[in-house]
Amino acid sequence: MAKMQLRLTVNGEAAELLVEPRELLVYVLRERLGLTGPHVGCDTSHCGACTVDMDGRSVKSCTVFAAQADGADVTTIEGLGAPGGLSVLQQAFREHHGLQCGFCTPGMITRAHRFLQENPNPSEEEVRFGMAGNLCRCTGYQNIVKAIMAAAAELNAVREAAE
Amino acid sequence: MNEMAPISREERVEKLKGLGCSRKRVEDVRFTQGKGNYVDDLKLPGMLHGDFVRSPYAHARVKSVDKSAALALPGVVAVLTAEDLAPLNLHWMPTLAGDKQMVLADGKVLFQGQEVAFVVASDRYVAADAVDLVVVDYEELPVVTDPFKALQPDAPVLREDLQGRTSGAHGDRRHHNHIFLWEAGDKAATDEVIASADVVAEEMVYYHRTHPCPLETCGCVASMDTVNGKLTVHGTFQAPHVVRTVASLLSGIEEHKIRVISPDIGGGFGNKVGVYPGYVCSIVASIVTGRPVKWIEDRMENLTATAFARDYWMKGKIAATKDGRITGLSCHVTADHGAFDACADPSKFPAGFFHICTGSYDIPVAHVGVDGVYTNKAPGGVAYRCSFRVTEAAYFIERMIEVLAIELGMDAAELRAKNFIRKEQFPYHSALGWEYDSGDYHTAWDKALKAVGYADLRKEQAERVEAFRRGETRKLIGIGLTHFTEIVGAGPVKNCDILGMGMFDSCEIRIHPTGSAVARLGTISQGQGHATTFAQILASEIGLPADSITVEEGDTDTAPYGLGTYGSRSTPVAGAATAMAGRKIRAKAQMIAAYLLEVHDGDLEWDVDRFVVKGAPERFKTMKEIAFASYNQAIPGVEPGLEAVSYYDPPNMTYPFGAYVCVMEIDVDTGVHEIRQFYALDDCGTRINPMVIEGQVHGGLTEALAIAMGQEIAYDEIGNVKTGTLMDFFLPTAWETPHYTTDFTETPSPHHPIGAKGVGESPNVGGVPAFSNAVHDAFRPFGLRQSHMPHDHWRIWKIARDLGLHG
Structure with a gap:
């Protein structure tokens, strides 16, 4: 199959590569760029394990053609850490036991990262609704919600202190 | 001199992060950063990708498989069918339940989604293209998906390979689609109580067919090292040691030449206990091609072909006195097992531990009978987040x-x-x-x-x-x-086995000279956090901080043999092995401490993280000091080093x-x-x-x-x-x-x-x-x-x- 040139920014770094037009973004990230944080759980955009951030929106990279990401700015879980350690969100997931097998976690945290920018001060109900595109089979969500609420509080405190 | 600034006993206990403490999980640091190591993350040089041609029909004769167009596609390396596997006797494989199942369709298919051919290609896209190019000629046969209809006299014969066989692995078969009748309790006494009871409630209770559906599907990477003759299989295995034994028995490769590795597993819930055709085909394909072969099922394959759960039709009668004292219980189950009896139960229990069905109640007499039945549905019958049935x-x-x-x-x-x-x-x-x-x-x-x-x-x-x-x-x-x-923690070797392997479990501990340790177990975490919690058990047993103990599982080359993680058995069995191995370490440590403190063993007592001379609390040796001494002191009658292994056979x-x-x-x-x-x-x-x-x-x-x-x-x-x-x-x-x-x-x-x-x-x-x-x-x-x-x-x-x- 004829290949096309794809240029995109991934986690702040420019990437340029040849791909088949039918290749999915998650495939390019995992197989061509070696970023195995985004996972494939369902192939049908229900589970959200493949969630990445594309131009400031959460997308399910299993249902985005790489060609659609041409010129895009993509962030994966690998690009969300803090220098030398865990980000506030990552730390909150650990602190509140918001993960078990870890398979949904990269997508969950990547979505939570975007969600807290859409709604920095959410209610528990808003967290549950805003995270409903990401499935978890292990935690029953209660501690994920707790972690996101805690991270929101901490991020807001940091923001207020800075202002 | 012992420690510089003495800390209180409470502080010492707290420092261990042992039993009862809500220790944060050690696994989370990698998982939250997207640095987990799941099987699909593995990429080996020269690796090929396998994909299945699957049956669109629930019951059909396979008249022919034409793979020529698929083989002509650039990037396709091989297309395997039952004919290719037959000379190796791998076109069928034994199930955990004493039945056998087709690896690739042998003359007919018995459920929708059944594996018909295995395509091996340079990448996933090519493999998927090739799957579409394999032409299979089917002749449809009558389908039966209802277990009651399957037992009618004129029901279609599903398992032609068993025709004329009047008994199976679990006794007599009374019909061509009947697998077994399994019973427990006293039928006559139960019938009598029910017949004469004040009150009898009768009901049919159906527990429908469902699926464990972990977020990560099943998959493996098989890699045959043709130079050294060693096969390595990485996969989503809840029981890696058993997989190694099965792989050895099926392939004829000696067990020491097989290494099975369960990496991080994205949830199991019973789905990843069984052995699936994808594993067998990947192994064969790697042996044939000399290259690593990866097989990862997609979600639809997962839901349609690997490991359903439940599908029990339970007809019950419960008898009681007028004032509500239960006097007897009977239950007859019609169990839909699908096309092959691949239930993942201990061998002697074809209905698992269903006979815990008297529940929390003191019921004087009871009887259960379970009829296993073949239908045109996927095989499985796994314990989806429960002990067996x-x-x-x-x-x-x-x-x-x-x-x-x-x-x-x-x-x-x-x-x-x-x-x-x-x-x-x-x-x-x-x-x-x-x-x-x-x-x-x-x-x-x-x-x-x-x-x-x-x-x-x-x-x-x-x-x-x-x-x-x-x-x-x-x-x-x-x-x-x-x-x-619940009834969990299978189980005592005297009556619990999987394919003849007793259901013990194991732990091996090595204490390093500077007072840290590695513990290896026969189980494998799929999200339960074993690396966190088993270190806590050990910390309380041996007095080294949980943070100084690495827990490893899932590599059969390094971990001791164990039966794996399912049926809530890790804590009851491997957790017990961990405690027992820890106690062996402590027993040896006591001898070393006695030597160092120049007292008799019996004059010492254990206190959190140290042995203390009875009545002289200022005289003690910490576990850390003892660990070092075990490597640098010549102690009469005591071997150097500080290691222990325990294989634990639970009494109940x-x-x-x-x-x-x-x-x-x-x-x-x-x-x-x-x-x-x-x-x-x-x-x-x-x-x-x-x-x-x-x-x-x-x-x-x-x-x-x-x-x-x-x-x-x-x-x-x-x-x-x-x-x-x-x-x-x-x-x-x-x-x-x-x-x-x-x-x-x-x-x-x-x-x-x-x-x-x-x-x-x-x-x-x-x-x-x-x-x-x-x-x-x-x-x-x-x-x-x-x-x-x-x-x-x-x-x-x-x-x-x-x-x-x-x-």
Whole structure:
């Protein structure tokens, strides 16, 4: 199959590569760029394990053609850490036991990262609704919600202190 | 000189992060950063990708397979069919249940999605293209998806390979689609009690077919090193050591030349216990091509072909006196096993531990019979987040109790309390042959009822019914009660084995000179957090901080042999092995300390992290000091080093229990439910890490919610799977999932070294009847006795319609 040139920014770094037009973004990230944080759980955009951030929106990279990401700015879980350690969100997931097998976690945290920018001060109900595109089979969500609420509080405190 | 600044005993205990502490998980640092190592993350040089051609038909003869067009596609390396595997005798393989199953279709297919050919290609896209190019000529055969119809005299013959065979691995077969009849208890005595009872409640309880559906599907990478003759298989295996043994027996490769590695596993819930055709085909393809071969199933393949759960039709009769004392229980199960009997149960238990179905109650006589039946559905029958068939048993008895309460006109909570096994009856011998190790059901029950304000709830419910009848509301309240008893921790080698391997488990510990350690176990975590919690068990046993103990599992080249992780067996069995290995370390440490302190062994006592001379608390040696001494001192009569291994054969199962209450509001006109409150009290014996226990309970309850309220693997009459994607197969989101309140009592297991019983599966076992009973209870005032799960909105709406509540 004829290949096309794809240029995109991934986690702040420019990437340029040849791909088949039918290749999915998650495939390019995992197989061509070696970023195995985004996972494939369902192939049908229900589970959200493949969630990445594309131009400031959460997308399910299993249902985005790489060609659609041409010129895009993509962030994966690998690009969300803090220098030398865990980000506030990552730390909150650990602190509140918001993960078990870890398979949904990269997508969950990547979505939570975007969600807290859409709604920095959410209610528990808003967290549950805003995270409903990401499935978890292990935690029953209660501690994920707790972690996101805690991270929101901490991020807001940091923001207020800075202002 | 010992330590510079002495710290208090409490501080020393705290520093260990041992038993009972909510230690943060060590696994999370990599998982939260996307640095987990799951099988699909593995990339080996020259690796090929396998993909299956699968049957679109549920029952058909395979007349021919034309692979020429596929083979002509650039990038395609091989296309394997049963004909290619037959010379190796690998076109069929043994199942865990004493049956055999096709690896690739041998002349016919028996369920939709069955593996017909295995394509091996340079990448996934090419493999998928090639799958489309394989031309299979099918001749359709009559399909049977109903186990009752499968047993009719004129039902189509499904398993032609078994034709004329009047007995199987579990006794006589009375029909060409019959697999076995398995029985426990005293039939004559039970029939007699039922025939002469004051009150008998009779009901058919169906626990529908569903699927564990972990977020990560099954997969493997097989890699044959043709130079050294060593086969390495990485895969999503809940029992890596057993996979190695099976791979050796099937392939003829000696076991020391096979290395099986379970990397991080993205959830298992029973789905990853069995051996699937994908593993066999990947191994063969790697041997044939000399290159690593990866096979990862997609979600539709996962839901349609690997490892269904449940599908038990349970016909029950429960007898009681007029005042509600249960006198007998009988149950006959028609068990739909699909096309091959691939149930993952200990060999001697073709219906698992279903005979725990007397539940938490003191029932003098009982009998169960389970008929296994072949149908044109996928094989499996795994323990989906439960011990073997225990969730079916718990659902059955907890429904029968409710039905009996209706029959007696009694409150279901009172009926339970009246019949619980009393605290002083433990160890309790059940009518179906189990020895319940310990329990205190009344205490748990009273605590639960008090916590939810049971009497007030009933009052509110009654008022709501009146308001409904007056036309003031369209919402009803259901109060779902459950008191369950699990049976986990399989199991004693004398009666529990998988393919002949006794169900012990193991732990090997090495203490390093500077006082840190590595412990390796025969189990494998799939999210349970073993690396965190087993280090806690060990920290309390050997007095080294949990943070200084690395726990490793899943590599058969380094870990001791064990039977793996399923059936809540890790804590009861491998956890016990860990404690016992720790005690061996401590026993040797005591001899070393005695030498160093120049006293007799018997003059020392253990204190948190050190041996202290009795009566002289200032004279002691810490475990850290002892570890160093074991490597640098010549101690007469004591070997250098500090290592231990324990293989633990449990003397009995463990019997965790719990009391759950679900309060549900149901809209009669839409069938939509809202869970207003869910209270879960679990007694899992000694609590190792409360944070992890609570997480397990939340997760298990959510899987129970899914099963009870909407999740199913449904077939149409010609065997099409109607629920093959997550569009149709219900997994609850954060939005649909309620908030849970957790609670506990603590009744330690008397035979487990640290008294722990296991908890991961309890919330599924107890949760399903709690949710289901809530639905039933809402409609009890209007005459509902039994309505089968899953209780999705449509089915609840139908209950209301059939009861005439839509006016």
